[in-house]
Every structure is written in structure tokens, then in C-alpha cells.
Amino acid sequence: MAEGENEVRWDGLCSRDSTTRETALENIKQTILRKTEYLRSVKETPLRPSDGLSNAVSLDGLNKLLAHLLMLSKRCPFKDVREKTEFILKSVQELGIRIPRPLGHGPSRFIPEKEILQVGSEDAQMHTLFADSFAALGRLDNITLVMVFHPQYLESFLKTQHYLLQMDGPLPLHYRHYIGIMAAARHQCSYLVNLHVNDFLHVGGDPKWLNGLENAPQKLQNLGELNKVLAHRPWLITKEHIEGLLKAEEHSWSLAELVHAVVLLTHYHSLASFTFGCGISPEIHCDGGHTFRPPSVSNYCICDITNGNHSVDEMQVNSAGNVSVSDSFFEVEALMEKMRQLQECRDEEEASQEEMASRFEIEKRESMFVFSSDDEEVTPARDVSRHFEDTSYGYKDFSRHGMHVPTFRVQDYCWEDHGYSLVNRLYPDVGQLIDEKFHIAYNLTYNTMAMHKDVDTSMLRRAIWNYIHCMFGIRYDDYDYGEINQLLDRSFKVYIKTVVCTPEKVTKRMYDSFWRQFKHSEKVHVNLLLIEARMQAELLYALRAITRYMT
């Protein structure tokens, strides 16, 4: 069996032209059936010792193909592909080969599958989005399926991501994916790592690099330090970090490359937050997304374990959730009442300057006590940890940190005035794209809150945004941090803090326990705010350091 003729080409499926897809499907079908036949014939003939290995290899190859087919049958935006791939799978099964079935519970472990839009039932606008995404990546990932709750944002998100990974830019393609892997690995996000390992290999990256950062070029290794600091304690970034990267003899980065890398790093740090914050399940075609075992065998996936997320847990939370329905109803009411009060009494009650300043400090200090009770270290899964070193380096509270780090004043360095100009200067067009994304995320509203309509949620959104920036030591002079205490309750703060700072520790329990009466789409909305605020915070620190280096 020559490898050449068995090479399955998936790219034809991404075409918008149905006839092209049809031919591609036909080819895939032929190849797969041929492989299946071959395997069957081998099975029937007595095994020769030399055959054993190659047989296992080709079975493994076939299984990978079948998993990919399974993914397509569920997640391809084109109906013809979905139907045809399902048909191929069936015919393979009839030939006596075990076919995989999807594991788990839809794109997200936190959100019931029925809540999430099914592929095939989307409206025209979403279909275009899906088709775009599919054409660009050859898949429709779970993140997209969860984000499609907010199509307006999703469009901007996909556009930015596509530009960052595939369009003109100073970094070569495989570097981009590798940086994505590095960033996601900092948060032990095996989901993103798996996705990008595939992409990395697809664009011709050297598989050796995947064995660990020390196998990558020195240039990328140098980036490790920045990645680490940026992910966990961005306020410690100094211009010396930047200088170290830019002046490293033959391994030095150019400014444009560095900005590209920084944008990628921050993008993937916050995307890791989203992945954990919304409990994104592994992709169907990746490890842990499908199984060849029959359904009867108990099913669990690795990610569940690493997150302390056994199915038992879910049961408990569910029952707890049912009990407190009436409680949570009042929660929403109370929140709305508080917002109303704040709106009204803002003009009357004048807090003194000292009061305002101390409120920020209090909020900052308090944010460090806000932490989930289960603080035990989770040892990262082996395959992810090899992508980063210094596993012990994690988020340390801004205020708890020993030395005094001056507060970052937005009025002195903000995204709109400074960050944007710098990014756009060094990496044209990306500043614009990210700017749009920030705007959409910040201004996104449907004027609804749980069951209420026509609510002005700007105050709540601003509180969430500023709370996240507060955790990173970024202060808005014109914001009264007392509002945060009024609007965000403890369980919500725990969730925010965990998602933003240590996303790998998010559990379904946390997800369920905040804002119990709110819709899932609203919780996803919160997540979008979280990741964009986090990305902006990291970017601000990194870009300020670059600016300082340049002046």
C-alpha cells in the first residue's frame, strides 16, 4: 500500500462549490473503502510477524480518518458533506470495522447540547459565518459553536483570528501555531494545544519542536519568559524583557515580529480562559472527543478528570440548582434593584477622593481573597506540560505580591490612544481588527437580563470589565470601584477570578453557581467580556513595555 494513493485530501470539502465537494467526497470514499478492504483481507489471512506492526499502523491511520469523518458528519456546515460522510461511516461499519462515536455532551460540558445551536439549523447569516470558518480551517470548532450565541462578536473574532494565523504577517505560519501552543500550554489547555498541534504539523512545522520548548529554535525559547510573565503576572513586564528579546544576536526578534507574537500570546491566553470558562469539550476528531468503544462502557474524558469534574459532581450541582430556583429568582431582582439604585443615587452621594482611592485598593485587595476553596494544585496532563517549563509559575495576586508595583493608570496609557497606534504601526490592520473586537465585546448588549427586557446593562458590563482590569492592577480614574461590590456577588467574583487568572481550575460547579437564573447565552456573553478584558489588560502591559523600550 503506497502512502501516496492513500493520502486523503480533505481540502476539497472546504470548497463552496458543491460539485468540487462531491468529487472530493467520492475520492475520500474510495480511499477509505480501499483501506478497509485491505485491513479486512489482512485480518483474514494468518498474521505474519512482520505484518503485525504495519497492520497496527494502518489501522491507526484508518481510525484517524474515521474520526475525521465523524467530525465532518456532525460539524460540517454543508449538508451534502454531512450526509455523505455519515453514509461512508455506515458502509465502513457494514464491512465489519468498528466506527467511532462522539464522546461527551456536545461542544460544551457546561451547556446542555440542546441549548447550543445545531449545525444545519442555523440561519443564513450564521451559515455564512460557519462556511467561512469551515473554509478557512477545514473544521468548525467547538469554540465557534459556543460563540455563535453572539454572531456579531463571532464574526469579528473569526476575522481577527484568521488574520492572525493565516494572513500577511511578519511571522511564518508554523511559528504562529507554535506560539499559540505555547500560550495555551501555559494554562494547560489541552483543547487548544491539540487543535494547534494539528495545524502546526499541517503547515509544515517540525514535529520535533512538539517534544518541548527546548527543541524549538532559540528564538522561540526566548519568548518563553515573556509568555510566562504575560500569562500570569503581566504587570511585571518591563522594557528589559523587551530588550532581551530584541537584542539577542542572531536569535533576536524584530519589533514587528514581537508585536505579532504578543498579540498571538494574549489572544491564546484569553482563548484558553474561554475554553475553560465555557467548558469546551475536545473536538470530535481529536483525542478524547470520540471513542471506538461501544456506548455501554463507562465514558469519561481526560479533561473531566483534570478539572475535578466527574459526572457525580454534575449531579450534585444539578440537584442543588433545582432546589434554589426561587432563591436565584430573587438574585436577578436584587441585582436589578441595585443597578437602579446606583443609577439614581450617583448624583447625590458624593464620595470623597480618598474614599474613591481606597475603594480601588479595597477591591484590589479583596480580589485576592476571592478564590475557590479547592486550591489544591492540579498536575497538568503530561502531554501538555512538555510545551512549557517552570510549571510552578502561576498567577500571584497583584496586591499580595511582595514588592510594590505602581498602579497602571488607564488615563496615561490606554488602548484607544496608545496601544492601537503602536500595534497598527508595527503590524498593520491588526490594530484595527482588535480594536473592533474590543468595541463589539464591550458594547454588545441585547438589553436583556435573564427574563427581563429593556435593561440598560452598561453599568454591569463596565463593572465586570473594570473588575478584571482591577485584578491586573489597572485603574480607571473616573470609576467608582464601590460599584463593583454592589453589583458582583461573591460567587460571580470567584468565577471571574478563576476564569481570568487560573482558568484550568474552573469547574462546572463554579459555572453553575453564579447567576443561576441567567441564560447560557448570557453566561457566554460574560465570558466574552472576560476574555476581551483580559486580552486588553495583557496587551496594555506588553505594549507599554514596548513603548518604553522605544523611547
Added chain:
Amino acid sequence: MEKMSRVTTALGGSALTGRTMHCHLDAPANAISVCRDAAQVVVAGRSIFKIYAIEDEQFVEKLNLRVGRKPSLNLSCADVVWHQMDENLLATAATNGVVVTWNLGRPSRNKQDQLFTEHKRTVNKVCFHPTEAHVLLSGSQDGFMKCFDLRRKDSVSTFSGQSESVRDVQFSIRDYFTFASTFENGNVQLWDIRRPDRCERMFTAHNGPVFCCDWHPEDRGWLATGGRDKMVKVWDMTTHRAKEVHCVQTIASVARVKWRPECRHHLATCSMMVDHNIYVWDVRRPFVPAAMFEEHRDVTTGIAWRHPHDPSFLLSGSKDSTLCQHLFRDASQPVERANPEGLCYGLFGDLAFAAKESLVSAESGRKPCAGDRRHPIFFKRKLDPAEPFVGLASSALSVFEMEPSSGSMSWFVDTAERYALAGRPLAELCDHNAKVARELGRNQVAQTWTMLRIIYSSPGLASAASLNHSVGKGSSYGLPLMNSFNLKDMAPGLGSETRLDRSKGDTRSDTVLLDSSTTLITNEDNEETEGSDVPADYLLGDVEGEEDELYLLDPEHAHTEEPEYVLPQEAFPLRHEIVDTPPGPEHLQDKADSPHVSGSEADAASLAPVDSSFSLISVSHALYDTRLPPDFFSALVCDMLRFYAEQGDVQMAVSVLIVLGERVRKDIDEQTQEHWYTSYIDLLQRFCLWNVSNQVVKLSTSRAISCLNQASTTLHVNCSHCKRPMSSRGWVCDRCHRCASMCAVCHHVVKGLFVWCQGCSHGGHLQHIMKWLEGSSHCPAGCGHLCEYS
């Protein structure tokens, strides 16, 4: 002294005195403002709020308005403004949204007067009415503008921009009731202070936030705006629609803009990021700033002209914690440093040359002698005496045209089109390319191909014969390949002559003689052509250097590999007739005498002429017989490639590189290869040889080159029905839900080649449109557009 200057200004004279100077502040400044007496300046920032007196030699701190022990956010100033009617009145905008007024006339140490806490977000800008004593305007991040009457405790009226944050507000200097406001979303609005319900006029001025605006002090309707999109635009507001009259492109986002007093077209700008300089632009010359102040080490945050009628003093505050007074006469003028000379080759050898007029006129006496064959054409721009920079940067342009016959680059195009670079066995490719080169009369190139074939592919039976044949033919044309620029009639002849002689394989002394004569003639040549700017010497010199380089390494090889070299001696007689095939084996001998191989001179001598001239052939024999790895030659081949590239024939270098592929690639460093590829691709594209250039890109193995094909592959198209951009890929417009790729002629969906007009978005099958436009000049869709097809 301070008093004196005060007196003079008060008298209406503009006899301000001073020098370029700066003083250190304790903290970064955010904004500055000048008192109307031009003798004091106020500096405000996050942790500074001071008044300085401007004296002749220095700034003197007069007053610190930041009193009280506890730092308050009310004192963290984003902006400050000094009333132009009342010397005691100041207003600041605080980052926490408070507007504060200050009365310097208060007897106590704390001069704070009133506090307005109506804005919910940071106040970006405050502005006093130019003539009214009590009217203050503020613009804030929360999207509102408020007008305060200082006699009352709260705002008189609130203006809602209905859009994003307000970045700047400015009262019109001429129109009593009008003010302009600029917004983060790129809009500029004009308001009447009496009508808070809606704005008088709104237009989009910039892409992205508009950070600042300034009314022209004299021209009633002129408003300058500066934005994040790095532009300064001057708008004429007197017309019905705001009209952009001037546009200056700067290199960084524009943070402040201020018209220069008494100079109608001048304005000063500073930037918010990256660029620390202050520029003064003449809006009519938007490409080079008229003056530039480079004192600051960090971004400039505030600029102000010291006196409204004195154009020579500019004050500035900066993030680097300094306050500066700049004197216009001390400014650096980029024009002076500009290099008004330019030189450019046209595709067909034309040469355009621009130089300072003074230089050109000085040299004009020498022109005629260079004239005859090249026809210099002079262009002189008619000078407008009103224009700035007259005499500073004016230049004359001269164009030299090639003689039509000699300027032909057709060999390049032909070669590019006919060469085969891939898809066949190496031997065939080489043969094919050799044939192409020969047909175009480029025998040396043909020869090279043939030799490459011998080196790298297994020996064909016919090889010897064809080799011989090609040589025989070759020497009879022998036009040096790069002679196209060489205009001397004798030069090509000379070239072929020497070559002829050389290839005859005469004795060594003969060649040496000839060679020296060549150089002699070349030198003469040089002198003759010197005045004409054409590097004829360069070309001729290269013709000579060619063989040198080719065989430079050979002797070394010969010595290092001596054992193998001796082995196949028995093969010599068979091939004896080919001895003289290499275009100039004698050169080896020349070289043997050169210092290069001096160490082994004796050896070389002992080898005798015959021996060494055999070197190439015999070694290639060794290859056949003992299976010498072709690596053996790679150094030689690389040198050959470098030589071609050096000589200007990058086409050859790249073609060989592609054809030989892995065989030589590793021996030439990536950067050089990249350089060759880019030059060749650039040339191809200038000749519109898109297909060839694409093929080259595709076949290149250099990463940076193959990337070229993946970059900028997006094509933005409009729907032909609704004329709006198609957002989805694919060919169905999501607005009008129709297929956009219909042929306007036959009304069928186009598959395959689709051509469309960039003006009206209509198009169709290539054939149909071509045919249609032969008969008609209008768009076939009937939209009335005059389409062009070229």
C-alpha cells in the same frame, strides 16, 4: 526684563524676546496653556500643576497650584486652559471627570474656585469662550459636552453627541455661538451654543478617533482636525458641506494641532505615540514639514504658541517632564536635509535623473558631449514664487533615452518565456535551455547549460559531439550577453574578437598579449564614456572577468584532488579535440601566475599549458569513470552562478538554481538566493511576465520567496447588482441574494475566467467582454459606464 516684555506686548507690539530653552518639571505634563500676556505658562499633568514665568533666559516657577497634603484625583489634570480675557482665570479637566476652575486672584494659598462634578467619565478637554468671560465648555469620555456659566453652580446646557467619547471641543474664534467637537468614532460636529437639542452639522472627518481640532485664527471657516489615522485635515466649513481643503499625512497619530499665528498656511502638530518631535507644516506642502523641533525625549503632550500675534515662539510640554520654549529660527528644517537628487532606470534602459538645479546648470556645459546618442530631455517645473521652500529643494529632472536598437531587452523576455525550469529530466532541461540561449545568440549561456548537463547528468553518447558543435557555432556570434547597454559600436566587435581568439586555444603568451590589449582598450573606453554616466567600463570589465571567475577555483581543485586527477589520463586522447571547448582555458594560466595560487605555482607550471587546459574535461571524465560525486563541482558551479548574478544576469543564476535544485542549493547561502529570486521576480514583473514570475515563485525553495504567493491573495469584489462589497467569499451576494458572477453579455453564470470592470463592477466571460468592447465603449450591462479593457 520680564516686566519689559510684558509692557511691550501690552502695548500691542510683538517684540517678544527669548531663546530656545527648557526647564525640568517634576512630573510628566499632560497639557499647557499660555496666559494672554505671553509671559506666563501653566503646566498640568497627573501630578503637576504649576505656573511658570517665561523670562529671557529661563523659566521661573511662579506658583504651585497643587496644594494640600493629600493628592486628590481632582488635581490629576487631563487638560488645562487659561482664559484669554481674564488673566486670573484658569480651568482644568480632571481624569476622574471633574471640571475645576481656578482664580489666581484669591488671597489664600488654595486658588481653587469652583468644582463641577457633572461628567461621569474623564473630561478630555475644556475650553473658554474667546470673548465671553464666564462661559466654559467641557467635553468628556461619557459622550457629553457641557457648557458652564461660571456665575452659576452647575451647567447651563448639556450637549449629547449621540455617539462615542468627546475628544476635543473648541469655540469658534469668529462665530460667537459656534463650537466644534470631535469624537472617538471619527466624527466632527458643529454646535450652536443656544441649541443643545441637536448639532448643526456633522461629518466624518477621520478613520478612527479625532483627537484634536483648531479653528483658524483668521480664516473664518477653516477648521484643522488631527486623528489617530495619522492625518491632519483642514476643512472649509463655510460651504454647504464641509470640504476638505488640505490634508497632511504625518508619521504618527496626531494628538494636538495648532495654527501658527500670522502664517496663514502653517500649523504645528505633535503626536501621541512613538514620535517625539513637533512639526510645523505648510499645508500646501504636505509631504515635508516646514520646521521640526526635536528637543523632547518623550512624546509631546501639549503645544501652544506663546503669543497670538507672534509666529516665532512655540511652547511645549512633554511626558519627559520638560517644558520647552522653541524659537522658530532654531528649528531644524527637514528641507535642508532633503536630498533632491534621484536616479531611476526605466524598464527599457531609460534613465531619469533629478538633481539640484544649481548642480545641473553648472554641468550643463558638459552635456552636449554626452548628448548625441542619448537624448536628454529636461523637465523643469514652473516655479511658483508663492510656494514655500523656493530655492531650497527645487530640482531639475533629466531623462536619458536609450537608443531603440540597443535598448532592446527582448532577449530577456524571450529567455524568460522559453526556458524550461521543471517537469523534465535534468539533462533535457539543460539541453532545452541551451538551445534557447543559442537561438537567441547568447552562446556563453548556452555553453554553460551544456556544461551543467555534462556535470550533473550521466553521460549521453551525443554529448561530446553536441558540445563541440555548440562551441563551433558559439564563437562565431559571441555577442557578450550583457552588452545591451553598451553603446559603443566597437565594443561588441571587440568582445567577440577576443573571444574568438581565446577559444582558439592558442599558446599562452598570445592570450596574455591579447588580454592586456583588451584591458588597454577597455580603459580607453572608460575614459571616453566617463562623462556619460553609463557604466560601460563595468560591463566590459565583466566580460573579461567572466572567465577569470569561472576558472578561478579550478587550479585549486586541480591541486587538492591531484590523485584522482591523474588517474584517468588514458582518456585524454579520445577527447583531445574538445580541449579547446571551454571558452577560455588559457585564463587558468593567467590565474596561475596571480597571487591566488602563488603557493603552488611550481605545480601549475609543471602541469604545462596542455595539462591545465584539460582540467575541466578530464575531471568530468573522472566523473564518468569513477563516479565522482557531482558535489565535486558544486563550488565551481556556485561561483559560476555568483558570477552571472554579479554581472547582472540574475535570470541565469535563478534558472540554474531552479533547474539544479538540491544539487547546489545547499552551497549558496539562503540570503543570496533570496536576493537573486527577488531581483529576478521583480524584473519579470516589470516586464509583465506574470506567469513566469509565478512559476519561479512556485519552484523556489526559499521560504521567504514561496511565501510571496500566499501573501495578499485576497481580492475584494463588489456585487454587480447592489454595488456593495461582497462580504462572503463565494459568488452569491448576501444582500440581494443573487449570483454576482453573471456575464453581462450572455447573462449566464461565469465559470472560469471572469473579467470585470473595476469602475462599475460589471463583467463577464473574458471572450464576450473582449468582443463587446471592440464594438462599444460602454458597459454591456447598460449602466452607462465607460469601461476600459486593456
